[in-house]
Amino acid sequence: MTLSELGVMGPTEDQEGVVMDRRARLEALWPSIQAGERSALDALFAEWAPVVLRWCRRLGGPSIDAEQAAQEALIVVFRRLHTVAAPRAFPSWVFSVVRNTVRDRRREAFGRRWDADAEVPMIGVEMDVQGRDELERVWAVLDTLPSHLREVLVLCDVEQRTDPEAAAILGVPVGTAKSRLRRARAKLREEAQARGLRLEVSA
Amino acid sequence: MKRRLDELREATEQVDLEALRAGLPEDLSSLREAEPPAAKPQPPAANNTRWRDIALGGGIVAAALAMLVFLPGEPEAPSTRPEPPVVQALDQGLDGELQLEHVRILAQGEGRVAGTAQAPEISWERGLLRVEVQPDQGVDLVVRTQEGEVRVHGTVFEVERDGMGTTVRLERGSVGVVCGDEAELRLEPGQEHACVAWNAGRRLNQARELLEGGQHLAAIRAAERGLALADSGGFIEGELLLVRFHALHELGDEGASEAATAYLASPKALRASEVCALVQAEGCP
Numbered sequence: 147m148t149l150s151e152l153g154v155m156g157p158t159e160d161q162e163g164v165v166m167d168r169r170a171r172l173e174a175l176w177p178s179i180q181a182g183e184r185s186a187l188d189a190l191f192a193e194w195a196p197v198v199l200r201w202c203r204r205l206g207g208p209s210i211d212a213e214q215a216a217q218e219a220l221i222v223v224f225r226r227l228h229t230v231a232a233p234r235a236f237p238s239w240v241f242s243v244v245r246n247t248v249r250d251r252r253r254e255a256f257g258r259r260w261d262a263d264a265e266v267p268m269i270g271v272e273m274d275v276q277g278r279d280e281l282e283r284v285w286a287v288l289d290t291l292p293s294h295l296r297e298v299l300v301l302c303d304v305e306q307r308t309d310p311e312a313a314a315i316l317g318v319p320v321g322t323a324k325s326r327l328r329r330a331r332a333k334l335r336e337e338a339q340a341r342g343l344r345l346e347v348s349a
Numbered sequence: 350m351k352r353r354l355d356e357l358r359e360a361t362e363q364v365d366l367e368a369l370r371a372g373l374p375e376d377l378s379s380l381r382e383a384e385p386p387a388a389k390p391q392p393p394a395a396n397n398t399r400w401r402d403i404a405l406g407g408g409i410v411a412a413a414l415a416m417l418v419f420l421p422g423e424p425e426a427p428s429t430r431p432e433p434p435v436v437q438a439l440d441q442g443l444d445g446e447l448q449l450e451h452v453r454i455l456a457q458g459e460g461r462v463a464g465t466a467q468a469p470e471i472s473w474e475r476g477l478l479r480v481e482v483q484p485d486q487g488v489d490l491v492v493r494t495q496e497g498e499v500r501v502h503g504t505v506f507e508v509e510r511d512g513m514g515t516t517v518r519l520e521r522g523s524v525g526v527v528c529g530d531e532a533e534l535r536l537e538p539g540q541e542h543a544c545v546a547w548n549a550g551r552r553l554n555q556a557r558e559l560l561e562g563g564q565h566l567a568a569i570r571a572a573e574r575g576l577a578l579a580d581s582g583g584f585i586e587g588e589l590l591l592v593r594f595h596a597l598h599e600l601g602d603e604g605a606s607e608a609a610t611a612y613l614a615s616p617k618a619l620r621a622s623e624v625c626a627l628v629q630a631e632g633c634p
Contacts, residue, residue: 191373200362253479280353281360306358333512
């Protein structure tokens with residue numbers, strides 16, 4: 147199955163079910179979360195910390211320490227949780243916290259590119275040499291995208307979220323998300339071809 | 350063979366929740382309005398002097414500005430990397446890092462800087478440019494691309510130019526963005542704005558949307574800008590002429606007849622009968 151088919155098909159019923167369940171759990175827990183009940187906060191952490199870490203990895207790429215970025219973002223989340231007005235605003239708010247954290251980290255890494263002594267952290271994933279090389283080439287292509295295009299591509303084409311879900315997380319109209327996704331795919335195709343990387347992407 | 354982005358998703362899926370939890374307090378509610386726990390040690394910076402952003406107490410600085418203060422760094426191991434040059438007279442290509450008296454430029458792409466250290470003028474062609482300007486130093490900096498320009502009023506921002514146009518992202522401070530001959534748009538920290546790389550096709554889409562929205566004068570302007578970019582005798586030129594005609598006709602402007610004639614004279618006047626049904630013009634049967 148190619149990415150273009152994935153983009154057309156959208157999420158499976160199971161994925162939609164997961165989205166609904168997560169939303170329902172959040173709404174049910176919300177009063178306890180806002181009251182600062184320990185068990186509710188632990189449940190929130192268990193549900194959302196993996197999402198935060200994956201966002202840090204996928205938006206930040208190999209140039210940042212995603213685990214450290216995720217911890218920073220989670221600290222901000224739990225410090226400022228009481229400022230979120232309603233559970234439906236929570237996912238997009240968390241995403242904006244992650245986005246700001248990753249952006250700061252990427253800027254630091256950008257500045258360190260001229261520092262020959264700086265260590266560039268790599269994703270701590272066990273892969274064979276060829277697999278790692280291929281993945282680094284994919285990261286290099288993703289890295290050429292401006293952040294607002296990379297975000298929508300990660301949400302839709304890597305995480306396979308629906309357009310409305312991605313738009314809600316990004317805090318933009320659905321039309322804007324779709325438009326950005328089209329541009330992101332077009333640019334990704336262009337950059338992949340320039341690097342001789344075969345990357346099937348929806349038109 | 351597995352899809353590349355699927356591989357990326359799988360490679361980034363694994364999560365060690367315990368390791369993540371270890372960096373946070375046992376009672377998460379204690380974080381609320383509290384100071385965060387000590388961060389992991391940062392790798393030492395290579396420069397002996399570095400930019401440091403200090404957030405001052407409330408009531409001192411307007412929300413849109415952040416103070417950038419030079420501080421000596423902590424004692425660090427000697428670096429073998431040479432300090433970036435401090436340049437006063439400007440007329441050079443941009444590549445890598447450039448340090449001016451009150452401005453720091455990080456360039457990853459193609460462009461030039463001219464002007465003076467107090468009034469740098471950057472022409473940016475391609476790639477990512479990061480500019481940090483110390484506020485309240487009288488710096489008057491401008492970054493120009495083909496799509497527009499950024500006028501700096503003391504801040505940290507990024508300019509990125511690719512085939513789609515120029516995107517300006519403001520981190521802190523204040524910038525104004527001018528796209529083409531549009532009015533200056535002031536950005537707030539955290540905002541971004543894109544100046545589109547217009548071509549005839551995009552102008553046609555814009556003109557059609559404006560016409561459908563009843564903004565006839567704006568539709569005419571968009572169509573005329575598109576006509577300046579369109580290939581002569583092509584399909585898009587014909588469609589732009591048609592939009593211009595319809596907008597003028599809707600306005601009841603006497604120029605509609607001339608616009609109809611111009612459309613009918615184009616090789617791709619595919620809807621001549623539609624136009625002739627509305628006006629009598631040269632080229633109508």
